[in-house]
Amino acid sequence: xxxxxxxxxxxxxxxxxxxxxxxxxxxxxxxxxxxxxxxxxxxxxxxxxxxxxxxxxxxxxxxxxxxxxxxxxxxxxxxxxxxxxxxxxxxxxxxxxxxxxxxxxxxxxxxxxxxxxxxxxxxxxxxxxxxxxxxxxxxxxxxxxxxxxxxxxxxxxxxxxxxxxxxxxxxxxxxxxxxxxxxxxxxxxxxxxxxxxxxxxxxxxxxxxxxxxxx
Amino acid sequence: xxxxxxxxxxxxxxxxxxxxxxxxxxxxxxxxxxxxxxxxxxxxxxxxxxxxxxxxxxxxxxxxxxxxxxxxxxxxxxxxxxxxxxxxxxxxxxxxxxxxxxxxxxxxxxxxxxxxxxxxxxxxxxxxxxxxxxxxxxxxxxxxxxxxxxxxxxxxxxxxxxxxxxxxxxxxxxxxxxxxxxxxxxxxxxxxxxxxxxxxxxxxxxxxxxxxxxx
Numbered sequence: 001x002x003x004x005x006x007x008x009x010x011x012x013x014x015x016x017x018x019x020x021x022x023x024x025x026x027x028x029x030x031x032x033x034x035x036x037x038x039x040x041x042x043x044x045x046x047x048x049x050x051x052x053x054x055x056x057x058x059x060x061x062x063x064x065x066x067x068x069x070x071x072x073x074x075x076x077x078x079x080x081x082x083x084x085x086x087x088x089x090x091x092x093x094x095x096x097x098x099x100x101x102x103x104x105x106x107x108x109x110x111x112x113x114x115x116x117x118x119x120x121x122x123x124x125x126x127x128x129x130x131x132x133x134x135x136x137x138x139x140x141x142x143x144x145x146x147x148x149x150x151x152x153x154x155x156x157x158x159x160x161x162x163x164x165x166x167x168x169x170x171x172x173x174x175x176x177x178x179x180x181x182x183x184x185x186x187x188x189x190x191x192x193x194x195x196x197x198x199x200x201x202x203x204x205x206x207x208x209x210x211x212x213x214x215x
Numbered sequence: 216x217x218x219x220x221x222x223x224x225x226x227x228x229x230x231x232x233x234x235x236x237x238x239x240x241x242x243x244x245x246x247x248x249x250x251x252x253x254x255x256x257x258x259x260x261x262x263x264x265x266x267x268x269x270x271x272x273x274x275x276x277x278x279x280x281x282x283x284x285x286x287x288x289x290x291x292x293x294x295x296x297x298x299x300x301x302x303x304x305x306x307x308x309x310x311x312x313x314x315x316x317x318x319x320x321x322x323x324x325x326x327x328x329x330x331x332x333x334x335x336x337x338x339x340x341x342x343x344x345x346x347x348x349x350x351x352x353x354x355x356x357x358x359x360x361x362x363x364x365x366x367x368x369x370x371x372x373x374x375x376x377x378x379x380x381x382x383x384x385x386x387x388x389x390x391x392x393x394x395x396x397x398x399x400x401x402x403x404x405x406x407x408x409x410x411x412x413x414x415x416x417x418x419x420x421x422x423x424x425x426x427x428x429x430x
Contacts, residue, residue: 037342041257121340124394125333127252135400142399162415164403168391169419173384179339180383184357185350188379200377204384204427211426212419 024062026052032073036118040070040129070129071137077116078137084109085144095152096210102148103209107174107202111192117178145171149213158213166212173208177201239277241267247288251333255285255344285344286352292331293352299324300359310367311425317363318424322389322417326407332393360386364428373428381427388423392416 030051034043045066049056063069085105092101110117123130123138130136145163152158178192190197245266249258260281264271278284300320307316325332338345338353345351360378367373393407405412 036340038256039254039337039340041253118340121336122254124391124398125251125254125336125340130398133400134398135403139400142403161419164395164399164405165392165416165419167399168395169385169388169416169423172387172391176339176383176387177380180379183339183345183349184379184382185348185354188350188357190379201380201384204376204380207426207429208384208423211422214422 023052023054023058027054027059027062027069028073028076031069032077032115032119035070035073035122036115039122040066040126043070045069067129074119074123074129075137077113077119078141080113081106081109081116082141082144085141089144095148095155095157096213098148099152099209099213100206102144103171103174103205104202106171107177107198107205110174110178111198114178114192117175121175121179142167152213159215161213166209170205170208170212173201173205238267238269238273242269242274242277242284243288243291246284247292247330247334250285250288250337251330254337255281255341258285260284282344289334289338289344290352292328292334293356295328296321296324296331297355297359300356304359310363310370310372311428313363314367314424314428315421317359318386318389318420319417321386322392322413322420325389325393326413329393329407332390336390336394357382367428374430376428381424385420385423385427388416388420 027048030048031043034047034051043066045059046056048069049059052059059069063072085102088101088105089098092098110120120138123134135142145167149158149161149163149166153160181190181192192198192201242263245263246258249262249266258281260274261271263284264274267274274284278287300317303316303320304313307313325335335353338349350357360382364373364376364378364381368375396405396407407413407416
């Protein structure tokens with residue numbers, strides 16, 4: 001998928017990596033697709049190995065087990081998402097601009113990396129991979145939203161609203177927009193990366209975000 | 216869970232069922248929990264049997280395989296959701312009242328039956344259980360929303376908006392609200408059925424729904 005390749009290029013320059021790192025990254029890419037498609041519980045290291053074209057023991061050389069491999073995938077998703085957001089946020093100053101910039105950045109990130117959208121989507125339903133501390137890797141991303149909402153409320157620009165309600169009610173949208181593209185039946189199929197489709201969804205998100213923080 | 220028991224009472228009266236139907240329903244209940252918790256791919260009929268206290272062949276007597284069992288669970292969720300919505304909708308006449316009533320009904324249904332919320336949540340991420348026709352059972356529920364939005368747009372009461380964008384941007388909220396209760400870390404934990412919490416989330420949903428269909 002072209003969009004995903006673009007998103008990945010932001011993070012690394014494959015040509016400059018030593019051979020071991022290239023294999024390691026190939027394992028992570030294959031694992032991200034597999035965890036996205038079948039979920040943590042059903043994913044098997046054998047299938048990751050098959051996709052990369054190596055044998056199972058070669059994965060164990062890089063990652064001791066499925067949990068560690070999953071952890072690295074989830075950590076890399078939230079780290080990349082956060083870096084992407086912070087780059088954009090540097091230009092936004094008042095609370096409303098910050099909120100819209102944050103939501104736009106999440107939307108663009110997820111459209112460019114749909115495997116991340118599916119994995120985050122599963123995090124809401126799964127007790128599995130992050131059982132003890134479900135926000136081990138996502139916490140900084142959640143705190144970004146809490147900080148923006150909190151600053152707007154403190155400045156009297158936003159009505160008092162729970163940041164987690166905004167998360168559930170507004171930020172869930174981009175996840176469904178990306179994940180549902182082929183899940184609503186043939187007649188309702190759409191391309192989340194199509195510029196017209198994306199612009200319409202973004203405009204709707206902006207409306208909802210403004211409504212959520214306005215009295 | 217008390218809420219779930221209440222939601223189930225709407226659908227059946229256990230005391231009047233013959234013994235075979237009671238076992239069948241116990242299998243369906245256990246399967247719904249398991250599919251909600253681990254997803255379709257990782258769910259095993261052995262675990263359903265263990266939960267019900269019967270042996271695997273007894274499940275096969277009622278359901279030929281995992282796909283058929285899953286189908287019946289998913290079908291029952293959407294049928295119950297639709298019946299719940301239609302009962303409420305009888306009182307709503309203008310398009311805005313219909314939209315808010317529909318969204319309220321979905322919210323209340325999902326709060327009362329969180330296993331349904333988790334299973335629907337997974338449908339957006341999974342290619343698995345409904346691969347060929349992802350909306351085999353959910354289509355009537357989607358058409359309810361399309362009809363309400365379409366009627367509002369046709370009457371000139373709603374601004375032109377894609378029903379599927381409203382689905383992704385607004386209706387996704389209740390799913391996350393229910394599923395995320397324990398998935399956002401100890402400090403952000405909440406009870407989706409708590410009346411104050413639920414009232415605040417419902418008020419936010421109403422704001423978003425109004426904003427979504429207003430120019």
